Amino acid sequence: MALTTFIFDVDGTLADTERDGHRVAFNRAFAEAGLDWNWDVGLYGELLAVTGGKERIRHFQELRPELVLPDQTPDFVARLHASKTRIYTEMLARGLIPLRPGVRRLLVEARRRGLRLAIATTTTPDNVTTLLEHSLGAGSTAWFEVIAAGDIVPRKKPAPDIYLHAMDQMGVRAEQCLAFEDSANGLRAARDAGLTTVVTVSDYTRDHDFDGAALVLDGLGEPGQPCGVIRSGRIRGPLSVFDVDTAHRLLPQ
Ligand code: XBP
Ligand code: MG
Numbered sequence: 001m002a003l004t005t006f007i008f009d010v011d012g013t014l015a016d017t018e019r020d021g022h023r024v025a026f027n028r029a030f031a032e033a034g035l036d037w038n039w040d041v042g043l044y045g046e047l048l049a050v051t052g053g054k055e056r057i058r059h060f061q062e063l064r065p066e067l068v069l070p071d072q073t074p075d076f077v078a079r080l081h082a083s084k085t086r087i088y089t090e091m092l093a094r095g096l097i098p099l100r101p102g103v104r105r106l107l108v109e110a111r112r113r114g115l116r117l118a119i120a121t122t123t124t125p126d127n128v129t130t131l132l133e134h135s136l137g138a139g140s141t142a143w144f145e146v147i148a149a150g151d152i153v154p155r156k157k158p159a160p161d162i163y164l165h166a167m168d169q170m171g172v173r174a175e176q177c178l179a180f181e182d183s184a185n186g187l188r189a190a191r192d193a194g195l196t197t198v199v200t201v202s203d204y205t206r207d208h209d210f211d212g213a214a215l216v217l218d219g220l221g222e223p224g225q226p227c228g229v230i231r232s233g234r235i236r237g238p239l240s241v242f243d244v245d246t247a248h249r250l251l252p253q
Helices: 020-032 042-047 053-063 077-095 103-112 125-135 161-170 184-190 244-250
Strands: 005-008 116-121 146-149 176-181 196-202 216-217 227-230
Touching: 005 042, 005 161, 020 042, 020 053, 020 077, 020 216, 042 053, 042 077, 053 077, 053 116, 077 125, 103 244, 125 146, 146 161, 184 196, 196 244
Parallel strands: 005 116, 005 176, 116 146, 176 196, 196 216
Antiparallel strands: 216 227
16 A cells, blocks of 8 residues: 555654753752652663653652652652643743754655654653644644644553554554654554654664664754665665655555
């Protein structure tokens, strides 16, 4: 079946959001709550193995059982995470997190050539719309027919649920889609949903196992700023930018 749809992950794929965005927002929310927790760059890289901010906080608590919460109410983690999301979206609204190279170029070309666009992400929906509106431009949220995000599915990545939900909402089959991811968890989710997947590695995921990816790049590339091919998969010959023609070469006809 012909390629009709691109489905994008958000964090690490559309933008490098984790080290200087989410991580900083978590630490500011901890300080606001009077917690002396500090997730440095190294520790955060380890915690990223767990997707979902609330799940990541709970995982951290399991790692550090000696840390006594000042507030034992059951919704404390949810409230702490809501503070983090407020802080993070305020950072995004100040334009602090740009799109990765090539993302705008590929999205504009895909729309011009009639491809359908969707998002499948573990992050909170507000984070997606705020990132898009302040990095891609006002009204750009509407470029995506479906924004499947966060708690809308019972199981987060590496479970395939968020990709299956996005495809179901769009009424498309996996054979018609190409997924874009940056992490092993994301690749696993996309592959288990039956999706051909392009990986653009990010700083935190460069050393992940990307077995099963159709193509692994260091980014989508820009004219004059060629992408680096880490694993060429089905693509033969040189590749300087990932574009719609490259996407058509990737999908088995
Ligand atoms: C990345 C995640 C998210 C973010 C934090 O999602 O796992 O949890 O790290 O966002 P993806 P929240 O790569 O699927 O976009 O705190 O809103 O979960
Ligand atoms: Mg990601």
